[in-house]
Amino acid sequence: MALDKIQMNLLKEVANLESIPEGAYNIRSNGKLEARNCTENIEIITKKDKPGIDIIIRPGTKNERVDIPVILTQTGLNDLVYNDFYIGEGADVLVVAGCGIHNVGDKDSEHDGIHSFHVGKNARLKYIEKHYGEGDGNGARILNPTTIVEIDENGYMEMETAQIKGVDSTYRLTKAVLKDKATLVIHEKIMTHGKQTATTEFHVDLNGENSGTHVVSRSVAKGDSHQKFISCVNGNNLCNGHTECDAIIMDNGTVTAVPEITANDENASLIHEAAIGKIAGEQLIKLMTLGLTEKEAEEEIINGFLK
Known part of the structure; x- marks a missing residue:
């Protein structure tokens, strides 16, 4: 790879990569393929009809990882990709994605990734996606991910998504359809x-x-920022569903939570929870008595909350 120091830092932030990874990977930089590697069990193919890739994981593949980070350092670039993941029957794999934007210009930089996951029968998938922005330009750093999930019988998918720093605007849409005995677990962190x-x-x-x-979803809204959390769970069979939003507001930050559950079957068991509030005063006082400043105490509480 011919990446400069800024690009390598972005890779470290979004995928914890400090060098070329082992195994399967596809690294996209400023709208173009930078590096790729396939393995015996994981094939990555460039789409012919639109920008993006197909990631094909053979049935029975175990303990393998795929890295597909995207980095943008070109101001004014609007990058759009369509990535399809086919997780074969009985596979158990980790997919690490994420996008980092470094913008020091006056034009907006944007990445929109449409990811579709087809999780096969008895397959297990862990998907990690982190968004990060930096740069002192006036142009915005915009990320709008879409995730489409289909999980076959007895399949399992766990999603961990994080947006902790530097993203000016984001709209994340996730849609999932689950078959018999399928499970989807989502953990979201936003600041x-x-x-x-x-x-x-x-x-x-x-x-x-x-x-x-x-x-x-766990989130922290500081300054004059605004967040909105919408969750819709439809129980259409004998099933269990739980949706939860916990948020901390600081300064003039605002958070809107819209949890919605619909039971379309008498055997559906669904729960929703939402809690929004400021940091409790007694928590700050307790930490300050241990020698922390108020700001240090706030940061300690936030870090623990978002873990």
Whole structure:
């Protein structure tokens, strides 16, 4: 790879990569393929009809990892990709994605990734996606991910998404359909500051018998930033669903939570929870008595909350 220091730092932030990874990977930089490697069990193919890739994981593949980070350092670039993941029957793999934007110009830089996951029967997938922005330019850093999920019988998918710093505007849309005994677990972490905005929207259809989902969002809104959390879980069979939003507001930050659950079957068991508030005074006092300043105490509480 011929990446400079700024690009390598972005890779470290979004994928924890300090060098070329082992195994399968596809690294995209400023709208173009930078590096790729396939393995015996994981094939990565460039799409012919639109920008993006197909990631094909053979049935029975175990303990393998795929890295597909995207980095942008070119101001004014609007990057759009369509990535399809085919997780073969009985596979158990880790996919690490994420996008980092470094913008020092006056034009907006944007990455929109449309990821579709086809999780096969009895397959297990862990998907990690981190968004990060930096740069002192006036141009915005914009990220709008879309995730489409289909989980076959007895399949399992766990999503960990994080947006902790530097993203001016984001709209995340996740749609999932689950078959019999399928499970989807989502853990979201977001922190906004300044005038940043973040909207996340989850739609999960529990179509299969004994299917289940657990959607949890933890967020912190600082400055004049605004966040909106929308979750819609539809129980269409004997199933279990839980959606939860916990948020801390600071300064003039605002958070809107819109949890929605719909039971379309008498055997559907669904729960939603939402809690928004400021940091408790007694928590600050307790840490300050240990020698921390108020600011240090706040940061300690936030870091623990977002773990």
